[in-house]
Amino acid sequence: MTITGEDRFLETIAADDKVEPRDWMPDGYRKTLIRQIAQHAHSEIIGMQPEGNWITRAPTLMRKIILMAKVQDEAGHGLYLYSAAETLGVSRDELQHLLHTGKQKYSSIFNYPTLSWADIGAIGWLVDGAAIVNQIALQSTSYGPYARAMVRICKEESFHARQGYSILLALSRGSEAQRAMMQDAIDRWWWPSLMMFGPPDAESTHTEQSMKWKIKRVTNDELRQQFVDQTVPQGQHLGVTFPDPDLTYDEGTGHWMIGDIDWDEFWAVVKGDGRLSRERIAAKVHAWEEGAWVREAATAYAEKVSLRRTA
């Protein structure tokens, strides 16, 4: 009996080993990974906009520097992730084109506006906090380059979440206006951050196959619960109220139970009707088009240099 590529792939998955770029893999596995890694990369890149919105207005030089470094990290994460996707036989340019034309998505959370400085704290604490829960689980994903990118990204993300919490801690110890600013931010970001884990397991179209392939290791609902359990006590420490009257601690299970998520809002934002969905893509496309002459010049110059070398 000959051992096929498929046999080896299934063995690798069964043994919890990593699938590497040159290994045989099913088309569906490849397509799912490209979609997921690209969406992750796009999220890092689009995510630079809502935070970038406050860099020029950061309240102190230290906060400005930390925020700039954080947004810079996100650009770096976008790069690693596009590179991981490229190992699957797709180019960064193609992926960016799919983003620009709305054929690939990014995390819907970035379609919400950042309206105050406290939003920068809330994004760090809640949005990056949720991203970390998701990404820690992905460190054991079955595709090698993606898993390794996650290990590196998680280290930086934990710094991001801490910087967000540190912004909020300062607000919690501040004036009435600062505490109100913080509460308003939590009121606006709490539900969207819970939606970041995606639809409930029963309605998630990708979950089952992705779990079999070990691309996904933990389900949406499990990750969401983990996030809620770790986040609620941190919120209590800040003295904020979560905008969920049904939020209760279940003594029996040791879990915090949340109320109903407004999935209509989630799907509306996913389908392109988020507050800033059009603006985020328009800004990205604008930057890309404005930079066309620069990229063309870099290519033309590189060609001239290589011609001169061979001449």
Added chain:
Amino acid sequence: MTITAIAAPLLKYLVRLADDNLVLGQRLSEYIASAPEIEEDLAVANIGLDHIGVAQHLFSYAAEVEGEGRTEDDFAFWRTEREFTNALLVEQPHEGFGELIARQFLFDAYQLELWEALSRSSDERLAGIAAKALKEARYHLRHTSSWVVRLGDGTDESHRRMQDAIGAMWRFTGELFEADDLDRQMADEGVGVDPTTLHQAWTATVDEILAEATLHRPDDPYQASGGRSGMHSEHLGHLLAEMQWMQRTYPGLQW
């Protein structure tokens, strides 16, 4: 405010150096998520971070020299346009990547010489700040020079755009090499450097790179001046309005 006669000129000098870095860092921070490639978003953010970092060090030192309990943030957020003494070049807005690179290149070539000289300052603290900034300026200049060359010697369009961008920024370069009484006093004391002495080396660097980029040195004889005495272009007020908005709206709070 009572500052000793010895401390006052040093304080003014440190603030002047810091202002250039803060204002340029703020300009670069505006550009986040607008670059032609992700790699450039990283690079521009990096350069901006370096400038703001240098400004922090200089302001902190200035605050110590003054001894009145002010902080780096007081210098950054609680002075008005007329109190900022940055050069006009750094406050100029950029229309796009070409202008951003032109402004940065012309300034990097200046800062390379400046930090080189100040790293030999008799003031150890300033010399230390300058030595660190010098390493950063070398990297900045390498980066911006490579773009000036690529864009100048790239396509017809990029050549035209880069030539225009250098032209747009050129009239703000002369001011970098003007010396006033403060510069001369600081140079005499061995603390600072007379900017006129930096011009020759700057010209050599700029000419070399422009030649490699197939660009010509602009021949516009008009050179603007005034930044060092707080006479700015109309752009600075808007930059400060945005940068200082939080502190001015919520005065006296911790962030």
